[in-house]
Amino acid sequence: MNNSDKIKDDNKSYWKSLKAYDNDPEVLKLKQNEFVDGVTDEFKSSQLPDISRRKFLALLSASAALTATACTDYRDKGEIVPYNKRPENVSPGTANFYASTCNGCSQACGIIVKTREGRPIKIDGNTDHPINKGKICAKGQASILNLYDPERLNNPTYNKRKIDWSDADSNIIDALNKSQTDGKQIAIVTGAIVSPTIKKVFDTFTAKYNNTKIYSYDLLNDAIRRDAWFECYGSNDYPSIKWNEPNIILALDSDFLGSEGNYIENMNLFTQKRETLSKLDFNRLYAAEGRMSVTGSLADYRLRIPPDQQYDFVMALTNELLKKGSAISINSQVQAKVQKFSLNKFERTVGKEKLTHLVEDLNANRGKSIIHAGDTLSKDVHIAVNLLNEILGNTQIYDYKKTFKTVLPGSTKGDFKQLIASMNNDGVGVVIHFDSNPVFTLAGDFGYTSALKKVETIVALTESENETSSVAHYTLPINNQLENWGDAYVRGGVYSLQQPVISPVFNTRQKEAVLLTWINGKTNSYSHNIYHNFLMDNFNTEIYPRKKPFSDQKTFWLSALHDGVVTLDENIQPSKEINTSALLNTNESLSNGFVLHLTNSYYLSDGKFANNGWLQELPHPITKVAWDNYAAVSPNTAKEISVENNDLVEVNINGRNLTLPALVQPGMSDKTINIELGYGRKVCGDVGKDVGSNSIKLISKDSSISPFIYSNASIKKSSGTHKLVTTQEHHSLDDTFVKDFHRIRNIIQEGTVNKYKNDSNFLHHEKHEVFSITNEHEYNGMKWAMAIDLNKCTNCSVCISSCNVENNIPVVGKPQVERGREMQWMRIDRYYSGTPDEPIVSNQPMLCQHCDNAPCENVCPVNATNHSPDGLNQMVYNRCVGTRYCSNNCPYKVRRYNFFDYRDEFADAYYENDLTALVNNPEVTVRSRGVMEKCTFCVQRIMEARSNAIRDGRELKGSDVVTACQQACPTNAIVFGNANDPESPVAKLRDLNLAYHVLEELNIKPNVTYIAKLRNTHSEEIA
């Protein structure tokens, strides 16, 4: 009996289908066959492909090998050549340092240039220089890229065709002689001259070609301030300000902390009265301005006053304070003039409370306060401010020892009008542009360009092609500042020297040497050290006798080059009594509709740095816009003219117009338009060409208030939009849809001085209790940590610029910044709170926090990011496979991913060339596509310090390591060191009761501590 019978006998029957139940023959057949029909049918082997398995595998491996070959980069990367015959005193792997002077602007800061194997790779401040004291600005830091700009001019040209230097010299000498014979003028058009030796070259040139006239012009200058000082005191040289002394500072459209004067020195001095470690003795800053500047963003009180009403404001303030007393006698005429003005006019826009505080503070701090007017304001405002400072007895805040000197007075607009008239009348034979670009920087209504084209011989001495060289006959390439000899005398008692740290890379010459050759009149008189000898002779004649050192001239010269600066004893007398009657010639403001305010670009200067990718990509300190300028207007004005961000607007003044994108800027005064200068270059390298809009077009030679302020402007919405890219929406920790999110999550923690004095623990009352469910790792040895004092951070971005240079950060370009892919390891987050009309601005530098419980380390699938024994969050580039999970997990959004090989990607591989590759720091890996990177706490500097300590047989100390950002910070807001050393500054700051960590409730234990900002207001509340 089989199983199925057994099953049947048991009266149980199992069937899978109805056909099976009915014993369908088809089903029975299926049951008998193992396979379905057709599956095991016989096949014909002749129909199979005639290739054996062996052959198939051979073909497969051959094609794989070919594919692998195709994937290799077969480009010749050049030869590796051993450094057998190296120059004396150069050790591969060891840096050499040279002292020099920066030429980025007319402040002539002292610098130290770091070189490796003969090439400069980093510029930092010279600690011996008494003015900038070891710090320089963002432009100075990034200016090293200009040396390696692939579009630097290599050879002289005549009408765009290459010629030899000897031919150029010969032709130009002939032209000069001819001009002399014909009685035509020879014009040398130059920027501001701060070098006494260049002045001597000019004098020698003028002696040889006595038809020569020198025209000195800089778009961004302090000419108005000097003129006003001359009117008041009879001198063009004016004193600097001891910013570390006043208790009350009133800045009138004066961006002294951001872009005017020597702001590096200003920041350093100002923040000496913002110290939290010692006894609190804060100064109080009032900023009265129309735009939102860096200085305004740092102010304890901000007063929105349009720039064309500043005169009325100062006079009204003078009136109020004069009633309470005066340190000098004021005649009745001046009194009568002042009495016409009243602060009531400003009560509606500024608020009575703020005005009352201001008047009371200035009155209570007579002699210990300062009022400072910005460079762009009118001469009348400066005269009024000089008088007010005298009335308040604030002249003791003036620093006459560091007076701003004049080497070569700037030319007036009358001088230029004469020059242009002469050019139009064929009265000028030769125009030599001495590293200047007046075709771009001079106001268009001068008619300079059209007049220039009538001159027989136009020479442009320039580093790169620019608007002026494009119309010149002879374009002669000159050295970069790092290839030059030079000197500077900007401040009283300080004589700086400039020396070349690299021989000229191309066939360029020092511009002064070119002039000396023409003075000699013989083309073969040029030699590479002609100006070096001239400079040395001048130094031995002018400086050596004044110092009377024990050493001989040669030794003293070498020691001066070593130090980079010579301090001189100068008995500079304070200015004589003020001429109060100068005020009688001043005029009240004539406000009429919109006021246009043209201001200094923070990073491009007058357009000189337009082709510097690092500076173009550096976000604007207030708006965080990169790669563009815009017309900034207040929210109310934007509503009035119906514009939003990115809408194109047309700004018009007396027929001069400019179309550019609008940006709604909180905190601006209504009916004020602010546009930055230096953008819109047309003849420039590929990086800077057509970036932004040229606002110099709006400047007129016949401005009534000042060349930078126009009170009869109009603005209207134009058609179309232009996308402005900002970095503020990326990686932001706050949610823009939630107001004051940065305060709710305690990303920014702030207080007031009064609150802190009453309750020093106010930050800690509502702290989260943080605990861990695991055993915490103990760092018993060295533990690297950083502290950032937000009282001192001014949002200047020098730290970012320094980090870019030190760590080989690539430039990515505008389209990539739009996607949030900028590669800067450090950023400064800018938050607003309060109202759009009266915002309170908070800044916070954000970088990798090197968390002890780093959320990025746990999620890396290949362990490319891990933690070092001394507390660093490390990144192993060659392990990284680019999942970006670490960046996803980082709550601070500080990780940067190389979506492309940016050296290849940016501007058709603009920076992928042999020359620009020299700027890279050899101590830092150059990252390629597909890897994640972030701040490393300058691990290369830590390793260098560690190996030096091992070599010297000593322990490594926290103070041995200075990160690039810390070294660059002008206010020393960034402190780095060993958190386990209780005596170290960083440990003391971590223990301060103002110290906090961002997002500390997440228990990721960041090692960057922030010191909460204290605002010095009259109340305990911030606003």
Next chain:
Amino acid sequence: MSENKNLDRKKFLSIVGLGAGIGFLSSLTVVKLFKSKIYNRKNVSVKIHPSAVKRNDKV
């Protein structure tokens, strides 16, 4: 049908593939030669200035 063809699909593809492989390998050599010999590289001269004075002792 395939018996009438002098060059069937298999032979054609193998010739193409062989040709592509030879062409690719030879192009590597030509490009390399061209780049190194004919193309004018911008000669970057990096030389320390002989008169510059170092200050390694006081940075």
